[in-house]
Every structure is written in C-alpha cells, then in structure tokens.
Amino acid sequence: MKIELRHVHKRFGPVHANNDISLTFKGGCVIGVLGENGAGKSTLMKILSGFQPLDSGEIWIDDRHVDYTGPQAAIRCGIGMLQQDPLDVPAFTVLENFIYGGGDGFSLPRRTAARRLKEITARFGFELDPDTPIANLSIGQRQQMEIVRLLSLGVKTLILDEPTTGISAEQKQILFDALRELTTRDGLTVLLVSHKLEDVIALCDEVAVLRAGRVVGTRAMPATTAELVTLMFGQELAPQTRQPLDPANPMVALKLENLQLRGGRVTINDLNLTVSMGEIIGLAGLDGSGQEMLLRAIVGLHRPAHGRIILRDEDITGQSYRRYISKGVAFSAAGRLEEGLVAGLTLTEHTALITETGMLIDWDRARLHCENQIKFYNVRGRPESFIETLSGGNQQRVLMALMPEMPVLMALEQPTRGLDVDSSRWIWEQLMARRNRGAAIVFSSPDLDELVAYSDRILVFYAGQMYEVPDVTRTTIDELGRLIGGHFEDLPV
Ligand SMILES: Nc1ncnc2c1ncn2[C@@H]1O[C@H](COP(=O)(O)OP(=O)(O)OP(=O)(O)O)[C@@H](O)[C@H]1O
Ligand SMILES: [Mg+2]
Numbered sequence: 160m161k162i163e164l165r166h167v168h169k170r171f172g173p174v175h176a177n178n179d180i181s182l183t184f185k186g187g188c189v190i191g192v193l194g195e196n197g198a199g200k201s202t203l204m205k206i207l208s209g210f211q212p213l214d215s216g217e218i219w220i221d222d223r224h225v226d227y228t229g230p231q232a233a234i235r236c237g238i239g240m241l242q243q244d245p246l247d248v249p250a251f252t253v254l255e256n257f258i259y260g261g262g263d264g265f266s267l268p269r270r271t272a273a274r275r276l277k278e279i280t281a282r283f284g285f286e287l288d289p290d291t292p293i294a295n296l297s298i299g300q301r302q303q304m305e306i307v308r309l310l311s312l313g314v315k316t317l318i319l320d321e322p323t324t325g326i327s328a329e330q331k332q333i334l335f336d337a338l339r340e341l342t343t344r345d346g347l348t349v350l351l352v353s354h355k356l357e358d359v360i361a362l363c364d365e366v367a368v369l370r371a372g373r374v375v376g377t378r379a380m381p382a383t384t385a386e387l388v389t390l391m392f393g394q395e396l397a398p399q400t401r402q403p404l405d406p407a408n409p410m411v412a413l414k415l416e417n418l419q420l421r422g423g424r425v426t427i428n429d430l431n432l433t434v435s436m437g438e439i440i441g442l443a444g445l446d447g448s449g450q451e452m453l454l455r456a457i458v459g460l461h462r463p464a465h466g467r468i469i470l471r472d473e474d475i476t477g478q479s480y481r482r483y484i485s486k487g488v489a490f491s492a493a494g495r496l497e498e499g500l501v502a503g504l505t506l507t508e509h510t511a512l513i514t515e516t517g518m519l520i521d522w523d524r525a526r527l528h529c530e531n532q533i534k535f536y537n538v539r540g541r542p543e544s545f546i547e548t549l550s551g552g553n554q555q556r557v558l559m560a561l562m563p564e565m566p567v568l569m570a571l572e573q574p575t576r577g578l579d580v581d582s583s584r585w586i587w588e589q590l591m592a593r594r595n596r597g598a599a600i601v602f603s604s605p606d607l608d609e610l611v612a613y614s615d616r617i618l619v620f621y622a623g624q625m626y627e628v629p630d631v632t633r634t635t636i637d638e639l640g641r642l643i644g645g646h647f648e649d650l651p652v
Contacts, residue, residue: 191359196552410436459478491572506544509561540553
C-alpha cells in the first residue's frame, strides 16, 4: 500500500503544527517519523489515522484520493493507529474486546473470533490469554491486543506513536519481531514515531524528519545516531562527560530505616538507604516492581507500613505531602497529565498554583512569571495555552519549570519520558544544576542508558526485592538488563 501526503496543513490557532507536508510512504517498509518535541509528528499521525481532520492538503492511497472523516473510515481505507491509551472497555476480556473491537457495531461470531485471535497471537508470540480481563493486562499486552485488533480489521498500514514507552525489553523484542515480519512477509507499512534512536536504527528502513511543522529531510537507513541527530537538530550534540559526586559533601539528605511498603502487587521489606546531599540514585526495574512505590513513599504520597523516613535530621514519617513539600521535597510523576499537571488549566494558572500562595491571586504577576519561565525553559506554548494542548515534551518542560529552584530532595519518575534527545539532555542540565546546589535526586527510568549515565548509585527492583549495583561506572547495560529481569544470582555481591 502506498500512502501519499500532499501539501498537508494543520493549524491550532497561531501554531502551524503541520506546514505543507508532502511525503510518500511505500509498502513493505518500517518508516521512522522523527523530530524534536513539538515538531508535529503526532499531529500528522492523527491526521493519517482519521483522529484529526486536516485543514488543507490531500491524502492519496494507492494513487486514489481519499477523504475520510474519522478513525473507522481510516481503518476501512487500511490505516490504523495504536492508541497510547487504548480505547478499550476494561471490564471486557481480551476475547470480548476482540469480538466487539470493530468499533462500528460490527462483531464476529465468538468461535470464529477465538480461532482468529489464537492464530494471530500464536504467529507473533504474543502473550495474550483470551479470558484475561483487559484491566489486568500490562501496557505491552494492551499494545499487543491493539495490534491484533487492527490486523483482524484488515489494516495494511500500522501507525505506532512512541510504542516502546513503558513496555519491557522482552515485549519490545516481540513487538519489533512482529513489525519486521508484518512488513517483510505481509508487505504492510509501519510508521513508527520514536525518540529512541537506537530503536529507529534497529528497525527502520527509512526515516522522515520533521522540524517545526515542516519536513526537513528523508533518508534511507542505515544511519548512525550522529547522522540522525544532525538531521533532527541541524547539528551534532556535544559529547557528554559524567559528573562525579563531590565527596566533600557528606551531609545526609534522606535516610530510610527498616522501611516496609505495601502496594497492590508488591511489598518492599526492610529497606535501608542513606542518600547524601548531591547524590543521584537511579531506580531500575520493570513497571510495577516497587520503584514507583518507593518514589511516592519518600515524598509522603505513600504511607509506609513500617519504618522511618528521615529528611536531613528530621523524622517525617507519616506526615502529609504538603509537609514534605514545605520541607524542600519535590516530586514529578511519569503520568504527566494524571498527576503532575492539571488538564483544563492554562500555563499561567499552573504558575499561579505554585507562586501565588496568598488569598488573592495577582494574575498580572503570575502571567509575567509564566512568560519568563516559558522563555527560560524554552517551552513551545503561550501563557494562555491549556496544558493538554502542548506536545508531550513541552509538558515535561513545564513540569520542570514548576519545580523549586533549591530543593533538598527531588523524586522523579521517568523525568525524560517522551523527550527528544536534545530536550533530555537539557532536562538533565537543569537537574544537575540543582544537584550541584546540593539537592539529592532519586529517579526511576526504563532507559538503561539514562540510569548508567547519570546515577551515582543504582538500585534494581524486581518484585519488591532490591539489589544495589556494586559499581555503576563498571556496570554494562547488559548486566543491568539481566538484573531487571530478576537474574540476581550470577552477579557480584
Ligand atoms: N489540540 C491541540 N491544540 C492546540 N495545539 C496543539 C494541539 N495539538 C498539538 N498542538 C500543538 O501543535 C504542535 C505539534 O504538536 P505534536 O503533538 O504534533 O508534536 P510532536 O512532534 O508529536 O511532539 P512530541 O515529540 O513532544 O510528542 C505543538 O506546538 C503543540 O503544542
Ligand atoms: Mg507526539
């Protein structure tokens, strides 16, 4: 299937999100769609999959002009996009979702559906049990379910927008193998939006690069990371050097004593940990292995079942989140729009929430402060923009702008999730600046490179068990990967 975009334009008020985009995607290939945060990638993918109308321009499929009005119509034309938060019915089982997943009232007989579901899952090695309720699936399994559903609807082009966020290394391998097989054997087209250049290098046959709403280049793979970065940002990034911890600062920022944490699926027992001022602790592990719970516990959002939390030299176990904040603790959650930011509020309103602590809000002052923050943090958005209209990367910048300048302790869940390479570096510069002023940082990340690059110490979580990596500077990504999978036995103690 050949897809052609001709002079596609899309504006959101003053933002020209897609500016005269013309691209051709041919069948049998994986095409990487790259570009800095806010470049217009998701907008373009939503237009192609019918989730958003274009302002002007044309879509041609196999040399025929198509004009569709929604995602169901796009699917009928053969184009389907995996939703980051699949639009399913969580009370349903995998099989039921498959039966009713056609979207427009169409449903398959149960027996046929069960057989087809089994065929597809077996072919790709997906770990989908038909009788499991959707609510119990991991992000990776939900993704597999969406792929199965779209394939059974006859989709010939699959669009994936940052699909490797939040899935395990094994699931990523299964996903990539499936995408390879679908393109090379079945001649499908796959459009992959990703900031993970190693994924792009591993999987893509071609890339198309957007910048500020325009196409700035296309090229055939293979290409090196440096070449892709140059295409995306117009220049190479300076090499990075590891900044070691200043040993002259032995003051304790955080001390955990015999901490016991109980969550939905995991329990952490008897955790003891001392974090010095200026120290960076990386938490590794698959989603739900206990690291998220620990992050929430050290900011007062999850009450420990047992043990003590000491900040500097004050025991603050069991106190409120507000109290933790007033003591210099800062937290940012991975689910930006669920926990950190408030959909429906503008950027100025977010600033006011933090800076205007009196009874009366001085809106002029809040707006001015917000404008300064937008400039300093290079946010693509305006004071009156609603937070949910910003691209993912720009939301992350806003979160950083809302962080205190001189915290004692920062607990960060996936601080660079969804950020382009340049923005990730920039975020870490901001974090390092705070660390150099003495802040301790505890962060989690699914990105092993990030953990190794920035952590002074790494703690690996597996089903509530914790293992401290002996020497971060001598740990390889592979070793870390094995630890995350629970293989603690064959590593040095
Ligand atoms: N619904 C909307 N309302 C207003 N502006 C929007 C809307 N959707 C996107 N934009 C703006 O359009 C521009 C492109 O956004 P888009 O989400 O397509 O970027 P992206 O390339 O996917 O970025 P990221 O890598 O951060 O996900 C951004 O400036 C964004 O703020
Ligand atoms: Mg996007």
